[in-house]
Amino acid sequence: MSLFVMKFGGSSVGDTERMQRVARRVAQKQDEGHQCVVVVSAMGDTTDELIDQAKILNDKLPAREMDMLLTTGEQISIALLSMAIQSLGRETVSYTGWQAGFRTEPVHGKARITDIQPERVLRSLEEGKIVIVAGFQGISEEGEITTLGRGGSDTTAVALAAAIKADACEIYTDVDGVYSTDPRIVKVARKLSEISYDEMLELAHLGTAVLHPRAVEYAKHSKVPLVVRSSFTYNEGTVVKEEAALEQGVVVSGIAYDKNVARISILGVEDIPGVLAGMFGALAREQIDVDIIVQSGISDGKADFSFTVTLDDRERAIEVIQGMESILPFREITSEDGLVKISIVGAGMVSHPGVAAQMFEVISSQGVNIKMVSTSEIKVSCVVEGTKLNEVIRALHTAYKLDAEVQAFVGGPQDRR
Template identity: 45%
Template sequence: MALIVQKYGGTSMGSVERIEHVAGKVASWRDKGHQVVVVVSAMSGETDRLLKLARSIAPRGNPREYDQIISSGEQISTGLLALALEKAGVPARSYTGRQVAIRTDDAHGKARIQSIDTERLLADCKAGVVPVVAGFQGVADTGSVTTLGRGGSDTTGVALAAALGADECQIYTDVDGVYTTDPRVEPRARRLDRITFEEMLEMASLGSKILQIRSVEFAGKYKVPLRVLSTFEDGPGTLITLEDSGMEEPLISGIAFNRDEAQITMVGVPDRPGIAAAILGPVGEANIEIDMIVQNVAGDSTTDFTFTVHRNDVERAVEIVEGVARELGAAGVRTAQDIVKVSLVGVGMRSHAGIASQMFKALAAEGINIRMISTSEIKISVVIEDKYLELAVRTLHTSFRLESAPLSG
């Protein structure tokens, strides 16, 4: 018998039929002898509907009132699922964040969980009752309802699993696990049985948007085994867990990519200390997120400085950088929007040399020019022309044999 926290997202809760389907899944886990605590999101579309109402009154209104309004979506879901569970013969009880209580700070709209009372939930489990907890929300010391920010229901699930000492936190979604890459780009993409927290962080932040990043960080920190699986198909999903030294790790777990970036290059910058700060400081102050940063030291006394930002931010960023370029006496600013970032991710590359050169060779063999390179301990990212995206992903997928499961050591 295990204690399992299951989180069902907005799509899984999207209609009366789907809610009844979720109830069936919960019932089947319970029938196998497990204790189940459920976390639910608002029905798909509901949070947007409420946000739209609030924004049409006051687009930048008091965040406390925004939270009071939008937290109701998850509250409704808890009641509906509890009704469906009881109808399916499973005793159940709905909980808002406050009723649990999930205590947070008072940073409305992006609150952080501070503590969770587990007493009532554990008593329910012991009594055979399934608690159905509203995701995405908590309560501040003032008694005000808080929300954790978009996708926060994943965080609620992981935090509850950590507080309850659950054996596993299962995140139910509309995909059946984490893949080696996007199956729409490489049909031979393979579902991973397991992946480490660190790899998942790199995969998620690089564009494989399955899990909220914060929840993965949280799961890693509290060592909560996290499983991503499908609400709509049966299957083992992908287990996200600690690195298991007793097992031969695959070299590479997957290939992530991101089409949303644009490249900005300041050319002919006088090469002296403080250039990076002079260029990126004003961009950061304008609340523009910077992803990759590369500085090429040229032979003469000038250098080229390149970074990437989200495409939506490129115009604002260029405006700022052109000002800086004039001050620094740089030769000019160039942008490129027809780019993609492709990343190899794998904890195995820490202990294996030659991954980078195998990657660059494979791309070169297909005539794909690399515009930018950035590396970390467990990933190598390259920026290439966007028309090569599919070719690059398939080439790397084949080169690193991702279509077949690794052999255990």
């Protein structure tokens, strides 16, 4: 007998019919002789509908009251799913975040879990019950209802799996696993049977939406095996774990891309000590995430810098830099969009030199200019013009021997929360 945490996102429980399908799936797992804890998100559009109502009443959407409001979404889901599973003749019990023992920081909208006290969950499991837990929510020491922010239900599932020492945490979504790249672009994208936490983390950070980075970090930290699989099919999913088996000759596991990229260039910056620290410190204080940073050389005691931010942050980032001109003088600031960041990820890269060089060559062979480069032990990212994205991805996919023999299954819109 194994103990599984099964997480179902909002679109998997979008209506009562889907809820019944999830119920049957959970019951089946129990029939196979396993103990089950189910973590569930709010049903389909519930969260958006609640936000719409709130906007009418207070356009500032005060964070504490928004947590009070939005946590009802998951509470509705757990109650209904619990009833659905009970109607299949099983004993179940549903718990809100605070009932399941999720303690968090006293922060609203994006609290981090500080502690899990899973005694009630464990007791109910011992009683032979299927336990259904509300994702995305917890309670602060002061007894305030909090939410974990985006990707919260994934994090709930992983953290709970770690706390109760589950054998695995299964993330059910509307794709049937992690793919070597976006199957909408590359029809022969390959479903990965295994991938390491670190690779998954890079892919997650690079905009592959299957798992939230925070959940992967939690899984890595606590060594909980994750399984990403479809709630609509019975296909084997992708296992995310410490050390993934490397397929023969495959050094790159996946290719990701991110269109949400703007490049800002600051030209003719006075090359005095502390310039970089001052500039990027100011951006950090404004909560602007800077991704790739490149210093492109010094002439006449002046330096040129480029860095990338998300499209949303572009205007604010420029304002911050302009506001510092009296302290950090520069000649010119420019920005550019229509770009895309393409990344290759693979744990095998570290022992295979020339992987980056091959990437530059493939991109160039498509007649596409590389604007910025950034590398880590298991990743190479290039910021390029976005015009020939699909061609570049397809060429890289083939070059790194990722093409599968059959076409990928492509699900609906993905399940994020």
